[in-house]
Amino acid sequence: MRARVVEQPWLKARGAVCQGAMKGGGGSMSHQQQEDGGQARTGFRVDRVVISSVLFTVALLIPVPTCVENALYKDDLIRQAGGFALLSNILVGLLVVWTGFLKRRLSAWFVMFVIVWVGAFSILVLPLFQHTMGPTLTEAIHDALEGPGPARATAEGILLFIVLLIALLLPIRSFFSFRRPTILARKGDD
Numbered sequence: 107m108r109a110r111v112v113e114q115p116w117l118k119a120r121g122a123v124c125q126g127a128m129k130g131g132g133g134s135m136s137h138q139q140q141e142d143g144g145q146a147r148t149g150f151r152v153d154r155v156v157i158s159s160v161l162f163t164v165a166l167l168i169p170v171p172t173c174v175e176n177a178l179y180k181d182d183l184i185r186q187a188g189g190f191a192l193l194s195n196i197l198v199g200l201l202v203v204w205t206g207f208l209k210r211r212l213s214a215w216f217v218m219f220v221i222v223w224v225g226a227f228s229i230l231v232l233p234l235f236q237h238t239m240g241p242t243l244t245e246a247i248h249d250a251l252e253g254p255g256p257a258r259a260t261a262e263g264i265l266l267f268i269v270l271l272i273a274l275l276l277p278i279r280s281f282f283s284f285r286r287p288t289i290l291a292r293k294g295d296d
Contacts, residue, residue: 154277161273162203215281222270230263
């Protein structure tokens, strides 16, 4: 006895896959599901490049309110220009991350390398090395936890740079091949 196929609008949209499933055929299962005994996988594999892209996006969007505030500041033209320059760097970083970086283009990794090391390092971390005397690490952590101020801004800058650095180094194997070359021996060579 043959099963009767009822025409439904949603069934037409799915096409032959649904009809095959209704007739008892296994045409709707993928090759991997057939190997797993018909069990569909519920989990998904998250790629390091995707995680890195999300980290880059979060780290690049964190300073946007401050950059907009500086770009709208009318009394100091240098501060205003700096706000616009940082906003343009953030926009370039986001465009590179979500277009070329996800496609694993090496040029996109190098652009993010420049943004992290030339842009973020020089603004967030390099000024710390120019001071000869400063508070000890425990004093700096205590001051940062107390409330807003220079110590908290410094700690936020360091954490932001660390997130950017992790996002840059996390998918490095996807962009660079670290495989050792294999040496093929010819017959008769000893």
